[in-house]
Structures are given as C-alpha cells and as structure tokens.
Amino acid sequence: MRVLVTGGAGYVGSHMVETLLAASHDVVVLDDLSTGHRDAVSPKARFVEGDVGATADVAALLRDERIDAICHFAAKIRVEESVSAPRLYWQGNLVRSLALLEAVLASPTPPAFVFSSTAAVYGTPDEVPIDEDHPKRPESPYGESKLAVERALESYGRAYGLRWSALRYFNAAGANAEAGLGERHEPETHLIPIVLDVAAGTRPSLSIYGTSWPTPDGTCVRDYVHVSDLCEAHLAALRHLVTGGASAAFNLGTGRGRSVREVIDAVKRVTGRDVPVLEAPPRAGDPAELVAKVERAEKVLGWRARRTELDTVVRDAWAWKVRAKQG
Numbered sequence: 001m002r003v004l005v006t007g008g009a010g011y012v013g014s015h016m017v018e019t020l021l022a023a024s025h026d027v028v029v030l031d032d033l034s035t036g037h038r039d040a041v042s043p044k045a046r047f048v049e050g051d052v053g054a055t056a057d058v059a060a061l062l063r064d065e066r067i068d069a070i071c072h073f074a075a076k077i078r079v080e081e082s083v084s085a086p087r088l089y090w091q092g093n094l095v096r097s098l099a100l101l102e103a104v105l106a107s108p109t110p111p112a113f114v115f116s117s118t119a120a121v122y123g124t125p126d127e128v129p130i131d132e133d134h135p136k137r138p139e140s141p142y143g144e145s146k147l148a149v150e151r152a153l154e155s156y157g158r159a160y161g162l163r164w165s166a167l168r169y170f171n172a173a174g175a176n177a178e179a180g181l182g183e184r185h186e187p188e189t190h191l192i193p194i195v196l197d198v199a200a201g202t203r204p205s206l207s208i209y210g211t212s213w214p215t216p217d218g219t220c221v222r223d224y225v226h227v228s229d230l231c232e233a234h235l236a237a238l239r240h241l242v243t244g245g246a247s248a249a250f251n252l253g254t255g256r257g258r259s260v261r262e263v264i265d266a267v268k269r270v271t272g273r274d275v276p277v278l279e280a281p282p283r284a285g286d287p288a289e290l291v292a293k294v295e296r297a298e299k300v301l302g303w304r305a306r307r308t309e310l311d312t313v314v315r316d317a318w319a320w321k322v323r324a325k326q327g
C-alpha cells in the first residue's frame, strides 16, 4: 500500500511510519511541524511539510502519490489547553479534518481512512471497562472535536461510501528506542514521561493529582497501551478496510487499569531510582478510572495488545530517554 500519514512527525505518527515501512509499505508524511519533530521521520518516507486542511494541495498529493490509505494522526491533544483555547481544537481538529476529508472524497477512488480518536469521547464512564457503545459525553473541546470527526466519518460512510476506522486510544505510552523514537511533547503533561524525568533527576518531584479518588489506592486508574501495539492495531485496521471490512470505531487499550502509584512503582523498579512525590489536588476534568473493553478490536481486527506489562511500557520509554540523552 501507499499510505499517507498525517502528523507523521508526532509521537504515535512517527512510530506508525516505522511500522508501515517495516511491513514494506510506501509512506508519505504530511506534517506542519507545529508540534512534531522533523528528525522523528524516517528518511525512507517522503516528507511533505504542509497543512492537512489545505484541500487542493492534499487532493493533488493524493492523486500524484496514488495514495491507497490515510492514517490521520495530525491533531492537537491537550485536554486542558482545549478548555482554555478551544478555537485551536475546533479549527485544528474538526475544521482541518473536514477539509482533509474533502480532498479524500474528491479522489476518484477515495483512500481508506484511519482516524486517531480517543477515550476522551466517552467522558466520565458509567462503568468500566468501557465498550464502544457506551454513551459519548465528552467533557472537553478536545473530546468534542474528536467525536465530531467520528460523526462526520459515520455519515460520509453512509452517504458517500467512505471506508473508515476510528481508533479510540486509551493512554498511549512507551517507545521504540531501537528506532530512535519516543514521546517528546512540549510542554510534557503525560504521566509516564514526567515520572521518568523525576527518576532521571531533570524534575524535582511528581505531583500526584488527587489521592482520594474512589479507586483501590486512591489515585487515578488508566489503561496504558504501548505505542507499538497501537501501530499494530492501525495496520490491522488498514488491512481490514482494504479487504472490504466494515467501517467502525474500536477501543485500543489493554483492558487492564493501573493507578498512578502503580506507575510510580514500575518506574522505581525499572530505573532503580527514587521518585519523590507531592500530593496535589485533582486536575480539572480527570475521571477516576478509564479502562477499555477490548473485545471488539480482537474479534473484528484480530488485534490484541501484546506488550501489556507496565514494566515493559516503562522500560521501553526509559530506554528511549537514556538513548536520547546520550545523543
């Protein structure tokens, strides 16, 4: 396949480029480098610096590169930022995705479309684990913008025959250190990279956002899924679509929840370092527990996360950090 990866210079996108290349696909990356890193893109991929919302340019790219499928990663991803600066999310995530879809639908043979969605479409769940039919009540413009794109995909599929998958990531984590890839957000807000910075001594301490949640140890529970497993799920979704499989949304998680304290313990075990913590008030908008029900992806796509031990996720993220520091 010839696959266009939007946001291929970002965290999950850059890992996907490696996965596609390793599976002998041709890859074109489209990224505006607003948050991504040019050096994260494999030299074996063609790199185009540009805006996914520039419909005419993207339509020309799809035609000239004879693109068979698109993995659309390019997006804004910070829940808190989406509350204070919602325009970035409605414009960046919804308007740009709709403009990209205009280019897709203008193709004589529209490429299959795999969309990076999020567990944030559910909001605070009624019960965990969460299945795909759980009511969608996003609690931030970030979650709203992702859900709105999903709704567009559903209606475009029905009306225009667009083939799509929406992959709802739970907590993407880990790295592919051998490929020189890892998580590099600026600023960093995600738990595992922050805890690793504390272990490495580049941050003084970790603030635990809330210690009296209704969870076994009082800290929030999340479903951390290895980025390499996410990439394998995208490959499975692409195969499913190009072989005539039905369009649908899928949760991508491990089905197992881990608390903030369990993550801290894993980091201590893996690094052999201490992690000083401060107990801080809860962060606005954080639900107590988010864990995926993963049966649909297993049944329909034949995908299941393989790197399910928290220590594996942490060890790979740490390996990348150590390697990046050594330059």
Ligand code: UFG
Pocket: 077, 078, 079, 118, 119, 120, 142, 169, 170, 171, 189, 190, 191, 192, 194, 206, 207, 208, 209, 210, 220, 221, 222, 260, 283, 286, 290
């Ligand atoms: N946490 C801390 N201290 C920190 C950072 C995080 O205690 O310094 C806690 C958070 O409160 C949360 C957990 O660690 O309970 C994980 O936090 P992250 O910021 O790593 O991830 P979130 O679960 O908040 O968000 C992730 C993605 C979002 C997505 C969401 C969907 O980053 O893009 O999952 O569930 F919307």
